[in-house]
Amino acid sequence: MGESDRRRGEGTYPLGRRARRRRLASGRATGHVATPARDPSGLVPGDFVSLPSRPMPTITTTRRGVTQRWTTTLIPTTREAPNDAEVPSHVLLHRAGFIRQVGAGIYDYLPLAWRVLGKLSAIVREEMDAAGASEMLMPALEPFELFKDTKRDETYGDNLFRVKDRKGRLNALAPTHEEVITELMRGCVNSFRQLPLNLYQIQTKFRDEARPRAGLLRCREFIMKDAYSFHLAVEGAGGLNEAYDAMYCAYTNIFTRCGLDFSAVEAESGPIGGSASHEFMVNCASGEDTVLKCPASGYAANVEKCEIGLRPAPSKGYFAGEPTGALEEVHTPACPGIDDVCKFLKVKPQHMLKSVLFKVQSTPEQLAKYGEEYILAVVRGDHDVNEGKVKELSGCTSIAMAEPMEAVAKGFAIGFVSPRAAVGKKGVLLLVDRDAAVAFDDAAGKSKFWVTGGDKPDYHVKHFNWQRDLGKDPLAAGAQGEHKGGLRGGDDHMMVGDVRNALEGDPSPRAAGSKLIAARGIEVGHIFKLGTKYSDAMGLTILDQAQQKRPVIMGCYGIGVSRTMAACVEMSHDADGIIWPAALAPFHVLVTLMKPDDARQRDVAARLASDLNTAGVDVLLDDRDERPGVKFKDADLVGLPIRLTLGDKALDAGGVEFKQRKAPAGDKGHVVPLGDVVASVVAKLNG
């Protein structure tokens, strides 16, 4: 007879908890380890059994609820969080007994957390299945060679976990599964008739993050749903776009059903490649990502991607204007950053020209044809260069910040570079942001005062004037035009364009007259149109109707499952604890027994729990012999949507106390007649 049977047999027993403990401590509870009598239903009498009940209304998130008791599960709540926990989700998930840290970026998911993850996963599965995807499971451990074909062993770099096996062979702990699934498809799918396909899994992923942080928000081991779709075409029925749109809808459904406040925003597809990409962000001031939204058109994008609406050119044209004074060189020692220089020179960052050097990552063929190429991007001191926009404007798909050593050798005084540094050098494109390509300030009605680098260590120059000081006339250099595809396009190596990050207040790119507003978010989902990046690299081809070999077109779609749980807490908590939305709450209702030893309270709790279960409501019974204050504090911490308190006062009045977690502080709840409890609970959960 197992321990669990014995415990169950004693679940509601005649003895109080203390007396039980005493007897257990003396070595034997009842003198024998009995098999509890069972009724045909298999339920143990005296436990919280299902009683016959009338038909109940049902809530939408679950078919049938469960009841668990606090005393027979693990919910280690604490008054204080470990001092490494800083962000609210980490603190509260720890204090409420959901997670424990095992190592840097590695966590235990305790029973409550696992229930949340289960509910989230169930929603993900339902929506993925409904969208035509099929669940499968791939291994987390992969031969390292798999990553070589796609070069992700290099591009992923140190973020790829490496594991040596006993034979000394290198394996990887998978950060995602593009390679594995592409390999799988290569072996299984060879006819266009088998497409389209969309396969997904929910699985533990590994990334050797340089700096794990913020609890579950950035882990080295985490749970992710990843889906991969395969198509013969981009457009049309069965094409990539169709699957992408279906995933967009599925994600919208998933996060809506979860009860999360989220935004879908346009995103940079990054090193993963591909044409289009959206991120799903939980809206939350503490989020790591900045998004910009246009209130008029609904356009929303990550800063990394966000376009800026047309900014009118200066009235006199770009670069045109008189100097503000004689060019003056100033010694600026110990000023590594823009802010330092500004402070030292008492100049506002808006009057600085910031120059950032990129090196074009050429293929050997390109290198032979064009030689080494650089791009010098110039923005105003208070703006940030946007790498994606630099790529687009320059027409170079692969660039990277130049290595300082190499840049210095090339004649760029890193940290003190001015636009002049690009002049007179072969293979250097000068890319000037619209806000930096100004010589006459229309708003101020006078010439623009610029400070920029002195092109030698610890020096800057004041009164920089584009026409006078650049070393060539920008007006004559044909830089006025608004064209793209610069470096090799024969444009005399100088261009004006949009190369900076969007900011709040910038004109919307989608609605004239509307201004962008900024917000923060936590990325919980990301969908990509991959195209043929992986199928090309790994030789995944298929015969089409015309018997032509065609590379398979792919999409991939991720959801950070464990991160979503944490993001939900970030989004929804107060000073007392977590406030779970009904759909993700580990249980819907907490039934607090004021006196767990009291027969009437136990009886009512059992019946109530059973009825609630029948209605699909999950119940956690706080049957601990604790003081009321402790139970109430823990109830708020754990944050289940509804708390039903069973105490003598309410019971004498024929009811139980009903309180919603999201109710304003100080709200003591109200008494609901026993017969109405289930309906009230279901109504509130569905509402």
Added chain:
RNA sequence: CGGGGUGUAGCGCAGCUUGGUUAGCGCGUUUGACUGGGGGUCAAAAGGUCGGCGGUUCGAAUCCGCCCACCCCGACCA
């Protein structure tokens, strides 16, 4: 990887500067009593290789060296 910080009981911390009884405190835990609607009171108890290794010393939580772990800022980041 650069900068900063922390490691002493399950959690939060003191002690270290200036080496010297048996390493303390609060919370939590266990036992008992009193209690019983927002972390209660009293009494008793258990719980520590002071992150690790090495060194200095008659003697190290304390001083020195090396290493490890964890956190924060930055770099990085489908």
